[in-house]
Amino acid sequence: MLSLGFDIGGTTIKAGVVDENYVITRKTARPTPKSDPEAMCGLIAAVAAELAGGDCDIDTVGVTVPGSVDKDGGIIDAWNIGLRNVPLKKMIEARIHARRVIVRNDADAAAEAELLLGALKGVETGVMLTLGTGVGGCLVLGGRLFHGGLDRGTELGHAMLDRGGLLCGCGHRGCIETLCSATALKRMAEKAAEGGEGMIARLAGEGALVDAKLLIDCAENGDELALKLFDGYTDALADAVASFVNVLDPQVIVIGGGISAAGDFLLDPLRRKVPGKCFFGSCGSIIKAQAGNDAGIIGAVI
Numbered sequence: 001m002l003s004l005g006f007d008i009g010g011t012t013i014k015a016g017v018v019d020e021n022y023v024i025t026r027k028t029a030r031p032t033p034k035s036d037p038e039a040m041c042g043l044i045a046a047v048a049a050e051l052a053g054g055d056c057d058i059d060t061v062g063v064t065v066p067g068s069v070d071k072d073g074g075i076i077d078a079w080n081i082g083l084r085n086v087p088l089k090k091m092i093e094a095r096i097h098a099r100r101v102i103v104r105n106d107a108d109a110a111a112e113a114e115l116l117l118g119a120l121k122g123v124e125t126g127v128m129l130t131l132g133t134g135v136g137g138c139l140v141l142g143g144r145l146f147h148g149g150l151d152r153g154t155e156l157g158h159a160m161l162d163r164g165g166l167l168c169g170c171g172h173r174g175c176i177e178t179l180c181s182a183t184a185l186k187r188m189a190e191k192a193a194e195g196g197e198g199m200i201a202r203l204a205g206e207g208a209l210v211d212a213k214l215l216i217d218c219a220e221n222g223d224e225l226a227l228k229l230f231d232g233y234t235d236a237l238a239d240a241v242a243s244f245v246n247v248l249d250p251q252v253i254v255i256g257g258g259i260s261a262a263g264d265f266l267l268d269p270l271r272r273k274v275p276g277k278c279f280f281g282s283c284g285s286i287i288k289a290q291a292g293n294d295a296g297i298i299g300a301v302i
């Protein structure tokens with residue numbers, strides 16, 4: 001019996017076959033169709049058929065979305081992919097014959113993967129932040145993922161960090177997401193590229209893709225401007241993490257998502273900065289997500 005996981009991101013849908021030991025045995029990716037629920041479901045059905053390769057015995061189709069999901073597997077709001085009030089689970093059930101269809105928030109899925117296999121295994125109280133196109137986040141309480149008192153999940157990325165700050169995709173201003181996402185780093189990189197000075201501008205002039213990775217790469221290579229920008233980024237992220245530490249006093253803070261690929265280059269400044277911003281002057285361990293880039297695909301089917 002097959003389990004198929006789909007991780008819908010702001011730019012790419014990653015999908016894979018997940019075996020009974022939660023290992024991905026086959027994988028594929030497609031660009032994310034935006035603002036079109038029918039196209040989204042059609043693509044999921046087509047990729048499911050491709051991954052199943054004629055095997056009709058599908059046990060689970062799990063889909064993670066970068067947005068809030070209700071208890072019936074419907075999308076409440078996923079602005080990064082332009083979907084709002086979409087009964088995604090029902091639409092997939094109408095197209096794919098499977099024993100079980102699951103639709104869940106992407107950060108929740110990543111945390112489920114960490115609870116089962118990775119950095120949150122055995123943890124009673126934890127916080128996880130996923131730094132991607134947006135900022136996802138979830139809480140582990142009593143060793144289990146906390147889905148919110150009204151079952152809509154937790155939106156840590158939309159806690160306020162900068163009152164009256166930049167407009168967030170959610171419609172509010174100054175959310176953590178506006179300063180701590182890959183999109184925020186990309187915005188900084190674009191500004192640096194326009195400024196014409198430093199390694200970011202030079203590489204952009206040579207045709208490099210101007211994104212979060214370019215800024216991080218230049219900072220790791222010691223470029224002064226990139227280092228300064230990245231220092232501002234980790235300052236903002238440390239403020240955000242410290243707020244959650246003060247709320248929950250977690251044993252572990254897990255950092256996942258695309259930006260976590262920077263590893264200790266990202267985590268060491270956080271480990272240095274966060275304790276000083278916390279009420280107790282100390283905090284639990286700050287560690288990188290361990291289920292890796294495929295946590296969304298695996299977490300979708302758990």
Ligand SMILES: [Zn+2]
Pocket residue numbers: 157158168169170171172175177
């Ligand atoms: Zn927001």
